[in-house]
Amino acid sequence: MARVAFIGLGNMGGGMAANLAKGGHDVRAFDLSADALERAREKGCSAVASAAEAVADADAVVTMLPAGKHVRDVYDASVFGKAPTDAILIDCSTIDVTTAREESAKARAQGYEMVDAPVSGGIAAADAGTLTFMVGGSEDGFAKARPYLELMGKAVIHAGGPGAGQAAKICNNMLLGASMIATCETFVLAEKLGLDLQTFFNISSQASGQNWSMTSYCPVPGVGPETPADRNYEGGFATALMLKDLRLAMEAAESVDAYTPMGSHAEELYTRFLELGGDGKDFSAIIRMIAEKAD
CATH class of the missing domain: 3.40.50.720 (NAD(P)-binding Rossmann-like Domain)
Known part of the structure; x- marks a missing residue:
């Protein structure tokens, strides 16, 4: 002990x-x-x-x-x-x-x-x-x-x-933040095109679009495994924490002159979502902002 x-x-x-x-x-x-x-x-x-x-x-x-x-x-x-x-x-x-x-x-x-x-x-x-x-x-x-x-x-x-753990974490979460936004956009588009979302999930989760944000952390309630989306986006990984990690990634990118347009746009969108009151929700709740903008 x-x-x-x-x-x-x-x-x-x-x-x-x-x-x-x-x-x-x-x-x-x-x-x-x-x-x-x-x-x-x-x-x-x-x-x-x-x-x-x-x-x-x-x-x-x-x-x-x-x-x-x-x-x-x-x-x-x-x-x-x-x-x-x-x-x-x-x-x-x-x-x-x-x-x-x-x-x-x-x-x-x-x-x-x-x-x-x-x-x-x-x-x-x-x-x-x-x-x-x-x-x-x-x-x-x-x-x-x-x-x-x-x-x-x-x-x-x-x-x-030293520092390599932090570098890996912010790179991973930059990828996660950007892929979640793309996943949310995709589900919104699929619904507007008349696709059943569970059917689309069954297809894309076994096709080339498969990614963790879809198959393990689906932002759509009732689709795929249980996620914060099934609990009104409570619990999970807070939007404020995702935004913190994206900002760390952008600071790191600037310090080494790395071009990260997707990461930068993800930071902008999560900043907007937080300002709209999403800070207390799981980061996958950004699908609500995306759906509202699409209406």
């Missing part, structure tokens, strides 16, 4: 921390939300009063935080110099590549191994322990982090050096 500090118990972090506790580890959890701490306690974690208290004597530190600023603040103020230097530092937040590399360099300078390990899979996968982790860091860091990540995910993939 290892001592694991887990900082950040939101929609994703809560389930992840619970799976580490279920795996037999002594999980010392911290979050600014008292409700989140109570839920973590109910799922086998020990609630502590601060991030610094969580990391004391830890074998591993896992963070799941909203943005790069929060990662910098937590690591600089409460992890570096507070956690033992032989603890593996695992940041599962989705943040910009530059911050991930900077924090990794600070960790290395102080004798720590640190990996960036953003996730794919959403809340249900976090609760079920079936996330996919894209890991950036050294081979030694990856080897130390892997046993903890495997308790929280179905796939743990070493993407490369």
Whole structure:
């Protein structure tokens, strides 16, 4: 049994921390939300009063935080110099590549191994322990982090050096955002052309247009497997989070002079959808905006 500090118990972090506790580890959890701490306690974690208290004597530190600023603040103020230097530092937040590399360099300078390990899979996968982790860091860091990540995910993939996990995550989610929009457009067009949408799904899911947004996360209620569309687009992956990832992708593209017209247009459309009130809905709910524009 290892001592694991887990900082950040939101929609994703809560389930992840619970799976580490279920795996037999002594999980010392911290979050600014008292409700989140109570839920973590109910799922086998020990609630502590601060991030610094969580990391004391830890074998591993896992963070799941909203943005790069929060990662910098937590690591600089409460992890570096507070956690033992032989603890593996695992940041599962989705943040910009530059911050991930900077924090990794600070960790290395102080004798720590640190990996960036953003996730794919959403809340249900976090609760079920079936996330996919894209890991950036050294081979030694990856080897130390892997046993903890495997308790929280179905796939743990070493993407490369520091920042590579974040690069893989934002590239993946840029593709996801753009493909969801195309999938939504396609269903709207199919309906206007008089096609039965379940029939169209049966065809396209086995033809060259097949993609994850259609076959695993269909944006049409009652078509394909159960998705947030069947729950009035509640739960799942919030539009605000998709837009955050698209903006990170656009920042990264600009920094390396990459031409990403589809990613840029996806960012514009999700910005419009959020401004129209879609921020609290799953990102697949953008089909509603597309259908309304088509009317």
